[in-house]
Amino acid sequence: MPDDHRQRRLTAMRSCDRILSGSRPKTMRERLADVEAGGDLDEWPDFYGGGPVAALEERIAGLLGTQSAVFFPTGTMAQQVALRYGADRSGIPAAALHPLGHQEVHERHAYAELTGLRGVRSTDEPRNPTAAELAALGEPVSTVVIELPLRDAGFVLPAWTELVEITKAARAIGARVHFDGARIWESTPHLGRSLQEVAALADSVYVSFYKSLEGISGAVLAGTADLGDYARAWRHRYGGTLFQQWPAALAAMAGLDRELPRLPEYVAHARTVADALAVLPGARVFPRPPHTHQFRLWLPYPAAVLGEAVLALADRERIWFAGGWLDADVPGYARTEITVAEPALEWTAEDVIAAGALLLKEIG
Missing domain, CATH: 3.90.1150.10 (Aspartate Aminotransferase, domain 1)
Known part of the structure; x- marks a missing residue:
């Protein structure tokens, strides 16, 4: 635009x-009010992590029920790391992606250009793939990505029973499950389950803070402790371990309090x-x-x-x-x-x- x-x-x-x-x-001054609402500005900031960033990571891990949560400056970076992790751990340099998914439409194919992975279409229908479609992929993939909701198909979600079957089908073909959950916060009413129940279906979950929660920027990649260690290493390599990110972290805290x-x-x-x-x-x-x-x-x-x-x-x-x-x-x-x-x-x-x-x- x-x-x-x-x-x-x-x-x-x-x-x-x-x-x-x-x-x-909101003006920048009003954004500063959001930052102030997110925490005590008289406390120390983060220094390459820690401080408000660590507090936010801990809070997200609690909300999602995961062992780890790692803050990233962008969701594009977080999603690359999630797909790289699946490929590295499995030795399969391919991921099942929807052609309307965020990685294909809004990330300039970063997973392929920077990580060398290959995308396999999970379905051509304007919805997330079904269990039958995953079973019929015909080639191995390391990760199946499910976007909740699938924004570029009209913010559509599967039913809870369908989502359960999708994740079972992914594991049946030897793949891990990654939820592109930039908007997972507002998906729970349709799914009829809590954030923890939804996140428990996946091996990793990416969440955003500036979309539904009206934060400044930033994202988290959540999952196992092993994923957390891997994510912190690759976040550093990608240039995502910034000296200080406390304004984004505190604005995210305010959004969790006010909007969630x-x-x-x-x-x-x-x-x-x-x-x-x-x-x-x-x-x-x-x-x-x-x-x-x-x-x-x-x-x-x-x-x-x-x-x-x-x-x-x-x-x-x-x-x-x-x-x-x-x-x-x-x-x-x-x-x-x-x-x-x-x-x-x-x-x-x-x-x-x-x-x-x-x-x-x-x-x-």
Whole structure:
């Protein structure tokens, strides 16, 4: 996204009294308030680990029920290490990946370019692979990656029984299981299990702090003690053991305190928002009901037209509808991702429909 358009969106969104999708953008000063909320700023910082970073690692290991948790500056780095670990321990330089997964779409194939691994398609369907598809791979893989939820398929999740069968099938073909859990926090309502129960199905789990938890940056790779030792060594080799990372760690702590307990409420309200949006003329919503607090919305207009209408609505009515429109794979439609967070909780179904009508009126 061009910087000037992003700035227009942020400025318009910040000026609004009501926000349907997303959270109010924060200035750097407001971000510092999040850091302060995450811990005692009079304590010592981290020095290549320790301090707030170690405290965050310990907290995540407790939340997920794992032996270790290692902080990384980026999820891309953490996921490379997870796949490298599987290949090194098994001697199999291949991993089962979804073509819509984060490693294939958003990491510039780092697993292949930097680690020399080969990706094997786990399925071509817009969902995570089934147990039968894994059993039919036809070649050995060291790791099977499951993204919870699969963002680029519409934030979709398997049912709990399906997820259990998937992990059993992966181990039956001699592979370890890695959960790309950048958004695992909001997956538990649909799966009907706790974070610890979900994480227990995997050999390693990556979690993010800046997406659902609204942190500054950072990620954790969690798993066994052996994985933890390996991850710390390779984090250093990749340049991820920074001198100090306390602002990101403390902001993550604040997000765990503030946002994590509210995510089930966001997920529940997303159903109300999705049903209301589906009433708009020509609208398409997927999945319905949403599996998490995020889902996709299509409207029958060009992306540029919708983007300008959203900005006009924000200027005229101080209402933020949704940004980030893209011309979609459905002819004549544009698509966006709706994120139901704290600001949307005050919206009734009638409010959503009324705002949608105002948006369409802006288009004319």
